[in-house]
Amino acid sequence: MRWDDDLHDQIGDTQCGNGKNIPCDYVGYIKHLGDYYANDPGLPITASADIVGPTGGFGWKLELNGGAPKSLRFEEIEVDPSTPMLLSIAYPVGTNFTVVAKAGFCREGTSEFSCTETFHRVESLEKLRSEMGNTYHVDEIGVLTIRLIQTPKTFVGRPNFFLPKYDDIGKSGIGLALPRFERDGIRLPKYTKTNYISLEADCSAIGAYCSRIPLTYEPSVCSSGYRQTGYDHCTHSTNSGYTVRHYSNGSKERAQRPY
Numbered sequence: 001m002r003w004d005d006d007l008h009d010q011i012g013d014t015q016c017g018n019g020k021n022i023p024c025d026y027v028g029y030i031k032h033l034g035d036y037y038a039n040d041p042g043l044p045i046t047a048s049a050d051i052v053g054p055t056g057g058f059g060w061k062l063e064l065n066g067g068a069p070k071s072l073r074f075e076e077i078e079v080d081p082s083t084p085m086l087l088s089i090a091y092p093v094g095t096n097f098t099v100v101a102k103a104g105f106c107r108e109g110t111s112e113f114s115c116t117e118t119f120h121r122v123e124s125l126e127k128l129r130s131e132m133g134n135t136y137h138v139d140e141i142g143v144l145t146i147r148l149i150q151t152p153k154t155f156v157g158r159p160n161f162f163l164p165k166y167d168d169i170g171k172s173g174i175g176l177a178l179p180r181f182e183r184d185g186i187r188l189p190k191y192t193k194t195n196y197i198s199l200e201a202d203c204s205a206i207g208a209y210c211s212r213i214p215l216t217y218e219p220s221v222c223s224s225g226y227r228q229t230g231y232d233h234c235t236h237s238t239n240s241g242y243t244v245r246h247y248s249n250g251s252k253e254r255a256q257r258p259y
Helices: 125-130
Strands: 028-032 043-045 060-064 071-075 086-090 097-102 116-118 135-138 143-147 180-183 186-189 196-201 233-237 242-247 252-256
Touching: 086 125, 097 135, 125 135, 125 143, 143 196
Parallel strands: 060 086
Antiparallel strands: 028 043, 028 060, 071 196, 086 143, 097 116, 097 196, 135 143, 180 186, 233 242, 242 252
8 A cells, every 4th residue: 555655755764674673663553344353453554555464354444643545555456356355444524535446558548448447436335345346435424445456457447347357368368367376276366566546535634644533433344133253254143052144245154052
């Protein structure tokens, strides 16, 4: 992630020096969504903001010490197309957003492929999770949630935006749309350096951050009668000796409770 050029330009000099005993100060935190993690400070974010963790689940919550970022750019995305990756950030109520996916090595003006996609707002997290990735959601207290997807290296649409899968063919019928690493039945997504998703907020700013402080929040991700028991599931105990586990992808599992 990149959101503050003045901060990131310090990497290797006054911040995050590799082998130089230069500190990597915490400038924020990221953690799984839900009240199950309310007392968990999360994983620290530094000037060198390379973030790795499980996708799927109810999503991630990002908080930066300086406040809500005015601009935010996601690079080198590695996300399996079958597991939605949601990210939530609290903004001042009334903030408007421009979210754009951009492909590198792509020339605008052709009718067959598109290089840029501007996301549109949807009214629910369910639609955000189930649609193709070119959407975002803002709730009544100003929490923005976007879905991060990995786009092909040289285009984002054919010409309409789409959620690429591993078997999709690359541009002009050459190769595959999504790079990957495969060995012995294991397949991992592999990033490209030229594609990115950018976010611009229309808030008044002080430096790289919105000047107004957003509301604090700790969302409940489970339906009534369920309690969160992990980053991707909620559990409901029944009187019949069974537990019912409800997963973030909508599936359910019934298992006998141990005694």
